[in-house]
Amino acid sequence: xxxxxxxxxxxxxxxxxxxxxxxxxxxxxxxxxxxxxxxxxxxxxxxxxxxxxxxxxxxxxxxxxxxxxxxxxxxxxxxxxxxxxxxxxxxxxxxxxxxxxxxxxxxxxxxxxxxxxxxxxxxxxxxxxxxxxxxxxxxxxxxxxxxxxxxxxxxxxxxxxxxxxxxxxxxxxxxxxxxxxxxxxxxxxxxxxxxxxxxxxxxxxxxxxxxxxxxxxx
Amino acid sequence: xxxxxxxxxxxxxxxxxxxxxxxxxxxxxxxxxxxxxxxxxxxxxxxxxxxxxxxxxxxxxxxxxxxxxxxxxxxxxxxxxxxxxxxxxxxxxxxxxxxxxxxxxxxxxxxxxxxxxxxxxxxxxxxxxxxxxxxxxxxxxxxxxxxxxxxxxxxxxxxxxxxxxxxxxxxxxxxxxxxxxxxxxxxxxxxxxxxxxxxxxxxxxxxxxxxxxxxxxx
Amino acid sequence: xxxxxxxxxxxxxxxxxxxxxxxxxxxxxxxxxxxxxxxxxxxxxxxxxxxxxxxxxxxxxxxxxxxxxxxxxxxxxxxxxxxxxxxxxxxxxxxxxxxxxxxxxxxxxxxxxxxxxxxxxxxxxxxxxxxxxxxxxxxxxxxxxxxxxxxxxxxxxxxxxxxxxxxxxxxxxxxxxxxxxxxxxxxxxxxxxxxxxxxxxxxxxxxxxxxxxxxxxxxxxxxxxxxxxx
Amino acid sequence: xxxxxxxxxxxxxxxxxxxxxxxxxxxxxxxxxxxxxxxxxxxxxxxxxxxxxxxxxxxxxxxxxxxxxxxxxxxxxxxxxxxxxxxxxxxxxxxxxxxxxxxxxxxxxxxxxxxxxxxxxxxxxxxxxxxxxxxxxxxxxxxxxxxxxxxxxxxxxxxxxxxxxxxxxxxxxxxxxxxxxxxxxxxxxxxxxxxxxxxxxxxxxxxxxxxxxxxxxxxxxxxxxxxxxx
Numbered sequence: 001x002x003x004x005x006x007x008x009x010x011x012x013x014x015x016x017x018x019x020x021x022x023x024x025x026x027x028x029x030x031x032x033x034x035x036x037x038x039x040x041x042x043x044x045x046x047x048x049x050x051x052x053x054x055x056x057x058x059x060x061x062x063x064x065x066x067x068x069x070x071x072x073x074x075x076x077x078x079x080x081x082x083x084x085x086x087x088x089x090x091x092x093x094x095x096x097x098x099x100x101x102x103x104x105x106x107x108x109x110x111x112x113x114x115x116x117x118x119x120x121x122x123x124x125x126x127x128x129x130x131x132x133x134x135x136x137x138x139x140x141x142x143x144x145x146x147x148x149x150x151x152x153x154x155x156x157x158x159x160x161x162x163x164x165x166x167x168x169x170x171x172x173x174x175x176x177x178x179x180x181x182x183x184x185x186x187x188x189x190x191x192x193x194x195x196x197x198x199x200x201x202x203x204x205x206x207x208x209x210x211x212x213x214x215x216x217x218x
Numbered sequence: 219x220x221x222x223x224x225x226x227x228x229x230x231x232x233x234x235x236x237x238x239x240x241x242x243x244x245x246x247x248x249x250x251x252x253x254x255x256x257x258x259x260x261x262x263x264x265x266x267x268x269x270x271x272x273x274x275x276x277x278x279x280x281x282x283x284x285x286x287x288x289x290x291x292x293x294x295x296x297x298x299x300x301x302x303x304x305x306x307x308x309x310x311x312x313x314x315x316x317x318x319x320x321x322x323x324x325x326x327x328x329x330x331x332x333x334x335x336x337x338x339x340x341x342x343x344x345x346x347x348x349x350x351x352x353x354x355x356x357x358x359x360x361x362x363x364x365x366x367x368x369x370x371x372x373x374x375x376x377x378x379x380x381x382x383x384x385x386x387x388x389x390x391x392x393x394x395x396x397x398x399x400x401x402x403x404x405x406x407x408x409x410x411x412x413x414x415x416x417x418x419x420x421x422x423x424x425x426x427x428x429x430x431x432x433x434x435x436x
Numbered sequence: 437x438x439x440x441x442x443x444x445x446x447x448x449x450x451x452x453x454x455x456x457x458x459x460x461x462x463x464x465x466x467x468x469x470x471x472x473x474x475x476x477x478x479x480x481x482x483x484x485x486x487x488x489x490x491x492x493x494x495x496x497x498x499x500x501x502x503x504x505x506x507x508x509x510x511x512x513x514x515x516x517x518x519x520x521x522x523x524x525x526x527x528x529x530x531x532x533x534x535x536x537x538x539x540x541x542x543x544x545x546x547x548x549x550x551x552x553x554x555x556x557x558x559x560x561x562x563x564x565x566x567x568x569x570x571x572x573x574x575x576x577x578x579x580x581x582x583x584x585x586x587x588x589x590x591x592x593x594x595x596x597x598x599x600x601x602x603x604x605x606x607x608x609x610x611x612x613x614x615x616x617x618x619x620x621x622x623x624x625x626x627x628x629x630x631x632x633x634x635x636x637x638x639x640x641x642x643x644x645x646x647x648x649x650x651x652x653x654x655x656x657x658x659x660x661x662x663x664x665x666x
Numbered sequence: 667x668x669x670x671x672x673x674x675x676x677x678x679x680x681x682x683x684x685x686x687x688x689x690x691x692x693x694x695x696x697x698x699x700x701x702x703x704x705x706x707x708x709x710x711x712x713x714x715x716x717x718x719x720x721x722x723x724x725x726x727x728x729x730x731x732x733x734x735x736x737x738x739x740x741x742x743x744x745x746x747x748x749x750x751x752x753x754x755x756x757x758x759x760x761x762x763x764x765x766x767x768x769x770x771x772x773x774x775x776x777x778x779x780x781x782x783x784x785x786x787x788x789x790x791x792x793x794x795x796x797x798x799x800x801x802x803x804x805x806x807x808x809x810x811x812x813x814x815x816x817x818x819x820x821x822x823x824x825x826x827x828x829x830x831x832x833x834x835x836x837x838x839x840x841x842x843x844x845x846x847x848x849x850x851x852x853x854x855x856x857x858x859x860x861x862x863x864x865x866x867x868x869x870x871x872x873x874x875x876x877x878x879x880x881x882x883x884x885x886x887x888x889x890x891x892x893x894x895x896x
Contacts, residue, residue: 019669021874043828043874047536048462049606051872056665064465064657065593065607071463072663079828079861081869082605084612084640085462085488086544089537093555093779094846096874112560122525123533124515130563131537134556135779165560237439239644261598261644265766266692267836269642274895282695282887283823283837289693290893297598297631299639300835302842302870303692303718304774307767311549311785312616314644330790340755341763342745348793349767352786353549383790541780550771551802553783572781572811581802604867637834638868 001193002174008142010035010218011172012101015140016042023047023092023132025102026070028142032101045097047088047128052080069128093135100136102129104143106158109205111168111180113141114160126163133164145173145202152204154185175199177216184208189216219411220392226360228253228436229390230319233358234260241265241310241350243320244288246360250319263315265306265346270298287346311353318354320347322361324376327423329386329398331359332378344381351382363391363420370422372403393417395434402426407434439599441650444474447622453480456585458543458618459487459497460611463660466603467496470624470652471589475500482507486585488536488610490514495658512536516660535563538580540613545582547616552581588618595625599646600639608640615645624652669829671880674704677852683710686815688773688848689717689727690841693890696833697726700854700882701819705730712737716815718766718840720744725888742766746890765793768810770843775812777846782811818848825855829876830869838870845871854882
């Protein structure tokens with residue numbers, strides 16, 4: 001059975017390591033924060049100038065001066081720091097953030113990603129996405145593997161304007177967990193109950209399946 | 219009579235304006251701080267990370283964490299700010315400092331300056347001098363007009379390694395006050411009792427003397 | 437040297453039509469509310485506004501958009517604004533979209549006297565355009581330029597009469613760099629104190645970058661997405 | 667993730683001969699005294715040291731010089747040090763002199779992922795060398811590169827167990843940028859406090875840049891030129 005949003009977030013959370021500094025994009029990536037293993041020290045960076053995002057506030061603690069990159073009200077944890085946007089992207093560009101998780105419209109077998117613009121639809125802007133994908137040491141994309149019409153979003157080439165090239169390292173979709181390597185989507189794990197056949201049908205780009213592919217353990 | 223160090227500093231202090239941010243180099247330039255007109259708001263920048271240098275401390279107020287760019291113990295005034303060296307030179311390079319006063323070995327009629335290295339003598343390094351001369355909007359050089367052997371230090375071309383090119387705007391020496399303009403030292407004022415002839419004899423570079431040259435009023 | 441102005445109207449009185457203006461803030465967080473309101477009341481048009489976002493309908497820069505005072509927006513993200521969409525689609529508004537980190541660094545560079553620098557963001561995308569491309573350490577980069585503006589309008593939490601500023605939480609964002617990048621920088625603060633009251637070790641924007649400062653009033657601090665855990 | 671180390675010896679135990687090290691400080695102000703002492707006691711040589719100055723005889727980096735542990739110094743000003751002079755003149759020591767602002771910005775760029783940038787400092791001087799030259803806004807500039815190091819040894823006033831740092835007065839200087847430019851950054855602090863005790867609006871170096879932190883001891887804070895008004 002294909003994963004739902006929370007399933008995707010859960011699987012990505014298994015990639016976290018103690019001491020990681022992580023930037024979570026808007027949408028499914030934000031949900032990863034809910035599945036950080038107990039006792040693991042993971043610090044969340046918000047590119048609008050906060051290292052140490054905490055949970056959403058209770059109603060009485062809402063503070064307009066304290067928002068995340070999605071402009072939602074948040075809190076901060078002990079040992080946080082606030083800074084300006086240049087410092088924030090210095091952290092990102094300088095490779096100090098250990099992991100970036102973000103959504104995408106399309107990803108290619110070379111690790112190209114399209115995530116910010118759909119021609120014909122209104123242009124909202126790339127925000128920090130281009131900076132994040134160009135600079136992060138380790139990028140995991142969280143996405144559904146096919147669009148509403150069943151077309152694959154794991155492609156040979158992007159059809160939409162690019163956010164960055166050769167940058168995506170791993171992908172977790174509703175169907176599987178992939179490493180992007182040597183021009184291919186290398187299947188590492190299947191979502192529970194999803195067959196190799198299901199995955200093949202939902203992958204347009206070069207798919208590599210070697211040996212037995214285990215099911216995710218969530 | 220030629221000016222002494224304090225005379226040079228006094229004349230330079232007359233160039234200060236209310237609201238100025240000023241960087242004073244080591245040596246004679248430092249003395250300018252003693253002649254800031256009463257009631258004039260002048261803020262002194264120290265390139266090691268202080269905006270708002272105060273007087274030297276009394277013995278009981280000496281603080282090893284509080285020094286100027288000459289590594290002397292100082293104090294800070296109300297409304298000061300401390301910052302790192304990148305920010306400090308951002309201020310300098312970005313043209314936010316209104317006036318830089320520094321010493322020199324040689325200056326040319328084109329505004330080139332040599333101030334950091336004498337071949338054959340030990341190299342100590344340029345410190346912040348190259349950044350200051352390359353970036354400051356307004357540079358006044360404070361120097362004696364001749365060396366110990368009576369050779370002019372206002373030259374056609376520098377004989378010593380350069381600190382910067384086409385950057386010096388004004389010069390106050392023991393003999394006169396000059397503007398560097400259109401490839402010449404334009405004499406603006408004579409030191410008290412110093413004759414035009416004295417000045418001509420002490421200037422190797424192109425010297426422009428137009429009309430009556432007033433004496434400095436100190 | 438008197439940097440303290442009475443209010444926004446007085447502080448912005450010499451901003452003219454056709455000028456470039458940087459405005460601090462991320463979304464509606466940390467925006468110079470008083471200065472924006474004064475611009476709306478002034479008869480100024482054809483502005484080039486450099487701001488990470490463009491406000492929302494009738495809040496923040498949305499107010500200037502509604503009065504057609506903006507000719508061009510330089511931003512990284514302009515969603516959440518219907519009037520903006522309308523003007524963009526009708527061709528009334530010119531928009532230059534820049535990756536957020538590149539925008540922040542271009543402003544920082546502008547204030548710091550760095551005319552150009554290389555970054556990886558945007559390589560291989562339409563942001564690259566005809567910019568110079570160069571490889572460093574095995575990775576492709578593009579050359580981006582420093583950015584300044586005729587005026588920078590910033591908002592701080594506390595400020596002193598010399599012009600030193602301290603921001604609160606994530607309301608800093610673009611304000612700190614913009615303060616240094618404005619030819620003339622106007623700071624509005626929630627609390628204006630005499631010089632000497634702020635901790636000199638805790639100043640975000642040193643006074644040298646601020647030409648004018650005033651005590652702001654009536655901050656609304658509207659929240660775009662109030663999200664709570666209860 | 668435990669960033670807190672017992673002492674300097676433990677924190678620097680994997681620094682090896684031949685490595686590059688950044689050391690904070692301006693003159694003797696804000697130098698990482700404990701880490702330097704630990705390096706002196708360790709059997710490490712052929713170091714490339716990036717530091718604005720080189721200490722004075724037998725104080726600060728002067729201690730490493732005296733034990734011939736330094737192969738190369740990258741600095742802006744190296745006066746006030748006789749052993750340094752001797753080694754330089756005898757050819758035992760290689761020295762790379764860089765304008766102070768360029769050095770500061772190269773370190774800042776290194777930490778910020780900017781591989782190269784243009785500055786006016788050094789144009790037309792021997793610093794220009796064979797660097798690329800380009801005109802911007804009618805003024806000549808040279809291309810300078812970002813700088814990182816295997817280790818950065820920094821000294822702060824206060825730090826917390828997560829690695830956030832606050833500096834005091836002019837003891838910040840190069841420490842803040844170096845913390846971001848070290849592949850591994852080791853911070854020694856005068857006062858180490860639990861996470862949550864420092865004001866998050868007043869952090870100079872956010873914890874993300876600091877891999878190791880320890881409580882320093884026995885700070886001497888020697889003064890080079892004690893100058894008083896009485």
